[in-house]
Amino acid sequence: MATMNAVYNGKLRCTAEHLQSGTVIETDAPTDNHGLGERFSPTDLVATALGTCILTTLALLTEKDGINLDGSSCSVNKVMASAPRRIAALEVVLTFTAKGLSTEQRNKIAHVAETCPVAKSLHPDLKQILTFNWPD
Numbered sequence: 808m809a810t811m812n813a814v815y816n817g818k819l820r821c822t823a824e825h826l827q828s829g830t831v832i833e834t835d836a837p838t839d840n841h842g843l844g845e846r847f848s849p850t851d852l853v854a855t856a857l858g859t860c861i862l863t864t865l866a867l868l869t870e871k872d873g874i875n876l877d878g879s880s881c882s883v884n885k886v887m888a889s890a891p892r893r894i895a896a897l898e899v900v901l902t903f904t905a906k907g908l909s910t911e912q913r914n915k916i917a918h919v920a921e922t923c924p925v926a927k928s929l930h931p932d933l934k935q936i937l938t939f940n941w942p943d
Contacts, residue, residue, distance in 0.1 A: 808826070809826055810825070810826060810827075811823050811824060811825050811826060812824050812826060816833075818843065819835060819836035819841065819842040819843065820833055820834065820835050820836075820842075820843065820846065821833065821834045832846075832847070833846045834846050834847055834848060834849050834851075834852065835847075835848060836848060837850075837851075839887075840892070850885060850887070850894050851885065853885075853894060853897075853929075854883040854884075854885040854894070854897050855883070856925045857883060857897055857899065857923075857925045857926060857929070857935070858881040858882070858883040858899055859881075860923045860924055860925035860926070861881060861899065861901065861920045861923050861925075861926070861937075862876070862879065862880075862881055862901075863923075864919055864920070864923040864924070865879075865916055865919055865920060865923075868915070868916070868919050869905070869916070872912070874905050874908070874912065875904075875905060876903065876904065876905055877904065878904040879901070879902060879903045879904045879905070880901075880902050881899055881900060881901045881902070882899075882900050883897055883898065883899050883900075884897070884898040884900075885897055886898065886934075893933075894933055895933065895934065896933065896934035896935070896936060897929075897933065897934070897935050897936070898936045898938070899920075899935065899936065899937045899938070900938045900940065901920060901937065901938065901939050901940065902940040903916075903939070903940065903941055903942060904942060905942070906942045906943075908941065913939070913941060916939075917937070917939055920937055920939075921935070921937060
């Protein structure tokens with residue numbers, strides 16, 4: 808069974824429905840590529856997928872270890888290249904709320920962040936640059 812259905816609506820905008828939940832999102836081409844830029848672009852969704860996959864995968868890991876990541880966050884900067892137009896790099900900054908993590912716990916978290924399912928699904932030429940901000 809399909810995961811989603813998408814329809815092209817014109818003016819470089821699409822509507823996509825997640826079939827299991829019925830959730831609907833719209834995408835626009837970015838303004839630097841003749842779009843309206845009023846919604847996430849398809850490449851923005853790739854950046855979003857990486858950031859949210861990292862956070863979700865880390866939450867699954869840390870809950871097993873009794874570490875609460877509630878309030879932890881990430882921001883992702885998407886760097887585009889041309890010829891061909893593609894995502895060249897995704898710069899992810901992760902900011903954690905959990906205090907008192909050992910070096911071993913931080914290393915485990917970093918490894919899982921670097922190997923989440925989306926990270927492992929992206930082309931190896933796409934640079935993934937992760938920065939970890941730990942609380943004092």
